[in-house]
Amino acid sequence: MRHASRGLAAPGRWGDTRRRRIGLLGGSFNPAHAGHLHVARHALRALRLDQVWLLVSPGNPLKPRAGMAPFAQRLASAEAIADGVRVIATGIEAEIGQRYTARTLRRLSRLFPRAGFVWIIGADNLWQLPRWQHWRAMAARTPLAVLPRPGWTRKALHGAAASRLRRHRRPPGALLPESPRRRHAGWALVPAREHPASATALRERATQAARRTG
Template sequence: MTFGLPYVPAGQVVGLLGGSFDPPHTGHVQITKEALKRFGLDRVWWLVSPGNPLKNNGPAPLGLRMDAARALMTHPKVTVSDFEVQAGTKYTAETIRLLQSRYPKVRFVWLMGADNLAQFHQWKDWQEIMERVPVGVLARPGDRLGARQAKAARMYASDRIRSEASRGLALCDAPAWCFLNIPMTAESSSRIRESGHWTV
């Protein structure tokens, strides 16, 4: 195992869903299951981050978020990991860089909700992410049009593959990305925190 991550046979495809998961919720589960099916992934790793550089307030303690994520996401093809804490990476680009060096024969796909695509250009070295791995974007409640008109979507418009070809995304050389409309749940981490149902 590498930093607590499981062995992966050469040639398999792993989807990476990163975030603070503060808290994890059914929306995360939904996009994970859809990604497994629609992108033809062999497995998905939830990368529970120590924090979000774009947010002022720190998340709940990592152990609490990890326990909640593992209790919620029980799919046999999904691993919940604190890889970024163990590896000491702070930003997604360096996390992907390290994973690719540790698993040179594995194909990775970065997964994100459409809400993240809208502000993806604010991420550190976001263009490196696009150039390193295919990106699968799944619709989340909110302004889908805003996500499709995001800076990243415009800059990489010619690298977008049609949703009908989504199962081939992992086989594409980066940059390549695909936007999928899926059935949506309105649940979100911020809404749960605001409701008081996630207390630390």
């Protein structure tokens, strides 16, 4: 970790036993952008979290390798938008050797046994959630906070994952109950302004700029 935390510590490979409420925003961050920061800050407030960790994936199994920047470059872009205190960029998935969300969450639960985790996703990922490995078990164990995404929110709320999890939908403030632990962790749509930033659009603009100057 390049950011030094002040007060609340950053995630370390070997974990700790402090009681914290932590949002996990996973992704390729290819590159990280203002939209990611918008989501992290909104989740902090709406879900009453202590921190949001930007989990930079060493390699998303559902995304092609072509056009994917090196891991170190993507991690650096996430660190550039994080503050190191409430919003923290981390490469912990690479450190623990995981790429699949369900496995990452199981490992983090062992490393940080007293932390309350909530997985933060955009509406586009809610739509494609049935493609994720062991997604139903993951959703049962870990609360899911869904943030609106331009062109995806309405579609996702009528998709297969939302349909199968419909009876477990809750208000955002009820996602991290202190006790007792529910049978199903539940999920919520967190109302927020849709942010137009897109990593794909940023890459396309960078490519066009390089062509003009090349």
